[in-house]
Amino acid sequence: MIDTSQLVPLQLTPLQQAAAIVAATLLFVSILVLIYRRRLGENYGAMWFLVGLVTLIAAIWQDGLRLVARALDAVTLTAPLFLLSILFLTAIAVHFSVKLSEQAQQVKKLAQEVALLREQAELKEDSA
Amino acid sequence: MASGSSEVAIIPALNEAQRVGAVIADLRKAMPGLDVVVVNDGSSDDTEGVARRAGATVVSHPYRLGYGAALQTGYLYALRSGYARALQIDGDGQHDASLAPQLLAVVRNGRADIALGSRFLAGGKVAMPLTRRIGSATLKRLGRVLAGIACTDPTSGFRAFDRATLALLASEDFPHDYPDMDVLIRLRFAGIRIAEIPATVRERSGGTSMHSGLRPLYYAYKVALASVMAALRGRRAQRSSV
Numbered sequence: 341m342i343d344t345s346q347l348v349p350l351q352l353t354p355l356q357q358a359a360a361i362v363a364a365t366l367l368f369v370s371i372l373v374l375i376y377r378r379r380l381g382e383n384y385g386a387m388w389f390l391v392g393l394v395t396l397i398a399a400i401w402q403d404g405l406r407l408v409a410r411a412l413d414a415v416t417l418t419a420p421l422f423l424l425s426i427l428f429l430t431a432i433a434v435h436f437s438v439k440l441s442e443q444a445q446q447v448k449k450l451a452q453e454v455a456l457l458r459e460q461a462e463l464k465e466d467s468a
Numbered sequence: 469m470a471s472g473s474s475e476v477a478i479i480p481a482l483n484e485a486q487r488v489g490a491v492i493a494d495l496r497k498a499m500p501g502l503d504v505v506v507v508n509d510g511s512s513d514d515t516e517g518v519a520r521r522a523g524a525t526v527v528s529h530p531y532r533l534g535y536g537a538a539l540q541t542g543y544l545y546a547l548r549s550g551y552a553r554a555l556q557i558d559g560d561g562q563h564d565a566s567l568a569p570q571l572l573a574v575v576r577n578g579r580a581d582i583a584l585g586s587r588f589l590a591g592g593k594v595a596m597p598l599t600r601r602i603g604s605a606t607l608k609r610l611g612r613v614l615a616g617i618a619c620t621d622p623t624s625g626f627r628a629f630d631r632a633t634l635a636l637l638a639s640e641d642f643p644h645d646y647p648d649m650d651v652l653i654r655l656r657f658a659g660i661r662i663a664e665i666p667a668t669v670r671e672r673s674g675g676t677s678m679h680s681g682l683r684p685l686y687y688a689y690k691v692a693l694a695s696v697m698a699a700l701r702g703r704r705a706q707r708s709s710v
Binding site for chain 2 (some may be wrong): 375376378382383386446453457
C-alpha cells in the first residue's frame with residue numbers, strides 16, 4: 341500500500357509525461373523496425389523493449405516514480421530517472437564489454453582452426 | 469555421402485555423451501543404411517568421441533553456437549554432401565528413432581516437403597511439462613492465425629526434409645537459438661508443404677534441457693516476436709511478387 345503523504349510532492353508536468361510516453365513509443369517502434377529489417381536480433385531487442393516498458397510505466401504510474409524518489413532521498417522526480425538511466429547504461433556497457441571479450445576469443449579460436457585446417461588441406465594436396 | 473545413401477540423419481548434440489550413442493544405435497537399427505552426422509555444439513564432455521565410436525560422422529563446432537546453429541551446420545553438411553533428404557532427431561534420446569523410416573517416407577513419397585513427428589496426433593504419446601504444453605498451444609494458434617499453418621506440434625525437433633527445404637533452411641535467415649514456429653511460417657510463405665505423423669516423445673533421462681530455468685520466458689518472447697516478423701516479411705514478399 342502506498343502512503344501518499346510520504347511521497348515526494350512533485351509530479352511530471354503533462355508535457356514531460358507526454359514526452360516520456362512518446363519517447364517510449366518511438367523506442368518500441370524503432371526496435372520493431374530494426375528487428376523486421378534483420379538489423380537487430382530478437383535477443384538484444386528484449387533489452388530495449390524492457391527499457392521502453394520501464395519508461396512507459398514511470399511516465400504513467402507517477403506514484404511509483406515518487407516512491408523510488410523517496411527511497412533515494414531525491415528532491416525531484418527526474419533525479420531517480422537520471423540515476424536509473426546512468427545505472428542502466430553502465431550495465432549495458434559492461435555487458436557489451438563482456439560480449440566483445442567473448443567474441444574476440446571466439447574469433448581467435450576460429451582463425452586458429454582455419455589455419456590448422458588449411459595446413460592439413462595443403463598437406464593432403466601435396467601428398468596427392 | 470559416406471555410404472552412398474541419399475538420406476542422412478542430423479543429430480545436434482550438446483553434452484550428450486551419455487545418450488547420443490544409444491540414439492545412433494536406435495537409428496542404425498531402424499534404418500541400417502542411413503548415414504548419420506552428429507553436430508557437436510562445443511560439448512565439454514566426450515560427445516564427439518562417443519558419436520565417432522558409434523559410427524557417426526561428427527562435425528564439431530569449436531565452441532557453443534546454439535541449438536539452431538548446430539541444426540543449420542547439419543543442413544549445410546547434408547546439402548554440400550549431396551543428400552536428397554535429411555532426418556533431424558535430437559541427441560538426448562527423447563525421440564523414438566524407430567519412427568524415422570515413416571517420417572522420411574512422407575518426404576520420399578512426395579506427400580510433403582517437410583514432415584514433423586507430432587506428440588499430439590492420434591497415436592502420438594505426450595510427456596511434457598505444463599508450461600511447455602501451454603507454450604506449444606499458443607504457438608499453434610499463432611501459426612494458424614499468421615500463416616494458416618494447421619500443424620499440431622510446431623516445437624517438435626523430430627523432422628524430415630527434402631533438398632529444396634534444406635536449401636531454404638541453410639540460408640542466412642535462420643535463428644541460432646530456437647528455430648520454431650517462425651521457421652515453419654517462413655517455409656509456408658516459401659510454398660513448402662508441411663505434413664505430420666504421430667510420434668512419441670519421452671522425457672529426458674538426464675542432462676540439462678535447453679528449456680530449463682528462466683529460458684522458457686525468453687523462448688516465448690523470442691519465438692512469438694520472430695513468428696510475427698516472419699509472417700510480415702512473408703506477406704511483404706508475396707505482395708511484391710504479385
